[in-house]
Amino acid sequence: MSYSIAFLGPKATFTDLAVSRLFPDDAKIPMATIPECMDAVVDGQADLAVVPIENALEGSVNITLDYLVHEVNLPISGEIITPIQQHFMVHPDNDIPSFVPDVIYSHSHAIAQCHKFLHKELRGIPCENTTSTAAAAQLVMEQPGKKIAAIANELAAAEYGLAITRPNIHDFSHNHTKFVVLSKSDIQYENCLATRRGDKTTLMVMLPADHSGALHQVLSAFAWRKLNLSKIESRPMKTGLGNYFFIIDLEMKMDEVLIPGAISELEALGCNVTLLGSYPSFMVEKSVDIAEIHSKMM
Amino acid sequence: MSYSIAFLGPKATFTDLAVSRLFPDDAKIPMATIPECMDAVVDGQADLAVVPIENALEGSVNITLDYLVHEVNLPISGEIITPIQQHFMVHPDNDIPSFVPDVIYSHSHAIAQCHKFLHKELRGIPCENTTSTAAAAQLVMEQPGKKIAAIANELAAAEYGLAITRPNIHDFSHNHTKFVVLSKSDIQYENCLATRRGDKTTLMVMLPADHSGALHQVLSAFAWRKLNLSKIESRPMKTGLGNYFFIIDLEMKMDEVLIPGAISELEALGCNVTLLGSYPSFMVEKSVDIAEIHSKMM
Structure with missing residues (x-):
């Protein structure tokens, strides 16, 4: 498979560096903004988009989370964590x-x-x-x-x-950025130069209107199933101060019993749950030879 | 009491608007950045600082949370929620x-x-x-x-x-911004033009290193005491991807039984808990006459 990839440009950004590890041989289209990367996939200009979603120092990239939740419907098809060296x-x-x-x-x-x-x-x-x-x-x-x-x-x-x-x-020295791959269809990582760490599943959960104690119930649905959360993040619903949705990362691939069971339980509690993706997670362990990456880009 | 107030300037910002409701008659010092507002209080140049902490559309103001947690030790002494009209x-x-x-x-x-x-x-x-x-x-x-x-x-x-x-x-039309008052000592709101909504207590909780399921335990400590959380927000610890601290807002004033009990329980679980403040919450219900505010500023 050969893909066309919309990424947060210009050439030689940290996003470009992440793309060069995941898809060393594919065609890249630099975009000026994160929303433009996602729109390019929605409109069919590109097969997939690679955009930053979280940095170890700055936290979540809000425009990525917000655009993904409020504006486009694009599954997360992969993630890659890369060291940030300046x-x-x-x-x-x-x-x-x-x-x-x-x-x-x-x-x-x-x-x-x-x-x-x-x-x-x-x-x-x-x-x-x-x-x-x-x-x-x-x-x-x-x-x-x-x-x-x-x-x-x-x-x-x-x-x-x-x-x-x-x-x-x-x-x-421990600064890292996590990038996500967004695509309408499943992605093959045949030539990937990064290390596979396992699988993840990301859910978006909106609590019922009267949400006092509801977050505790939500986490109970995962806890009693021994489903490991690696992240929980709140973002505003944009409907008024104090209304949030939550992004939850689970340390496993979507299965047929545990995660669907937790989702059903959350829906019975009045939550609205959306599966944002179930995907492989990659990590860049050490720097690949720069000259080699650069020669592939020419 | 008359205060000198460091605020996110220049004159006539939304922060200035918030200050004019909380402290209509006090001396104001505009600052160029949020950290400078907080540093002014730490250094004794100002009695208190007023800075934005959350917007209904954009979410938390990360620089405010991060500087408050990582750089300065200044209790939250009040909050005010104001409508944002452009x-x-x-x-x-x-x-x-x-x-x-x-x-x-x-x-x-x-x-x-x-x-x-x-x-x-x-x-x-x-x-x-x-x-x-x-x-x-x-x-x-x-x-x-x-x-x-x-x-x-x-x-x-x-x-x-x-x-x-x-x-x-x-x-x-429902866009609001929440501002916090930061001060080394208790603040009197004698001339405040905003509506008092009640009290809040804000805690910062760091989970133990192996935190799988720990957040659920943390929320249990509040849930079984029927302590209402109005907000939970994660921010990076700056020690690596996946390490977070949590900011938790409780809808009540610090008491002698329930909140201290919850804090002790969290500490027994291996969490590190810091009280960021227990303070009155104010809200601007409707626009005060602009000409009147302006004449007071002259």
């Missing part, structure tokens, strides 16, 4: 020990993730936000005469021919 | 029926909240983001010769002398 990079003309930039460009999250490094090593140098880390790298590549630098990933350095002068400048 | 405004020189702006300025959330109006009435006109709705109003005031408009609240229109040509252009 590097300091400059135009190769500026790759000299004495170089100090006038401005550092990156996405606001990347700047926040490198706060300690910036505070300690480059105090007082202004940081400017770009729409993605890759856009910052592109900006540095396009202006060799300016004293500027970017914070971005290794793929962006390779893509735009920049020199990484300070690798791994992120404050937390 | 208006379309222009420089009074441009207050003519045929006026069509070349650009519309506002905060990205306000632009999102008026999506249907903009799509229907002003399709194709570019929207530019500003750091606050008040900043958009100021920008329009400062450039009377330009064909520009702002989306902001009634306080900003009054503050910057703009003409509201289309009031209440927000898509959802």
Whole structure:
């Protein structure tokens, strides 16, 4: 199977890095926003979308959860967890020990993730936000005469021919981002370069109007069946303060007895339950050789 | 008592509107960011801070929760829920029926909240983001010769002398934002113009490392005591994907039996529990006369 993949672009974003591990040989279509990625699958422009859904530091990507629940009906067909490693990079003309930039460009999250490094090593140098880390790298590549630098990933350095002068400048070594694969049909992961961790099932649960104590009942339906929850997350229903729906991740594949039993019990309690997907979970254990990934992208 | 209040500025933001209801006669210090508001109280520059914590459409304000849990130790001393009403405004020189702006300025959330109006009435006109709705109003005031408009609240229109040509252009009429009062000591609400709704207690609960089923146990400790939860929200611990803490709101004041009993039970289960505050809850029922608020601000 060969797929066309809508992903949160431009080229060389962390989403692109995730796609290159899951689908190293497939056609990629960069999109400007997360909703556009999902719309591309709904409209048939792409077979699947890959978008970020959660970061270990920032929490859930709300636009992904909200658009998935309120706007489109696209099953989750897979997930991949990748380490987030940020590097300091400059135009190769500026790759000299004495170089100090006038401005550092990156996405606001990347700047926040490198706060300690910036505070300690480059105090007082202004940081400017770009729409993605890759856009910052592109900006540095396009202006060799300016004293500027970017914070971005290794793929962006390779893509735009920049020199990484300070690798791994992120404050937390355990920072990861989880991306989901969204598709109308089942996806095959034949050429996947990541490690398979097991299966997951994601449910969206809306509590009945008078929900005092209802969440406890919901969790009981899973607890007495010994179904492991790896995540529970509340998001606003957009119908007024205090009205939430819950996203629940179960550490197993959809079965014919336990999960359907729990869903029936929740519905009997007056909850509205939607299956958002049952899918394989992948993890990137260590960095694959960058040059290899880059050569496949050409 | 007279307080000095650090709030998320500039003048005439929705936070300013909330402050004007809670503390109509007190001294206000606008701050550029939410962390700066909290730091001002920690450093003794201000007696209290007022910052947004949750919006009915966007969900929790993550920077507020995260800074409160990870960076500062400031009890929640009150909360106020205010309706969010957005208006379309222009420089009074441009207050003519045929006026069509070349650009519309506002905060990205306000632009999102008026999506249907903009799509229907002003399709194709570019929207530019500003750091606050008040900043958009100021920008329009400062450039009377330009064909520009702002989306902001009634306080900003009054503050910057703009003409509201289309009031209440927000898509959802039930949109509200909750703001919290943060202070080292108890706060008196003597001149408060909002309605008292009751009391709340907010707890932060960290589950033990092996937390499968632990959240269910946590909720049991509240459920069997018939303690009503009005909110449960997960946020990342920043120690790796899948590690969360939970913010729990109880619909009552801290007592001497039930809540301390629940906390002891949670601690016996291996949870780490922090009391974030026990405080009065206020609500703005309807708009107070704008001219009156504005005259008090002068």
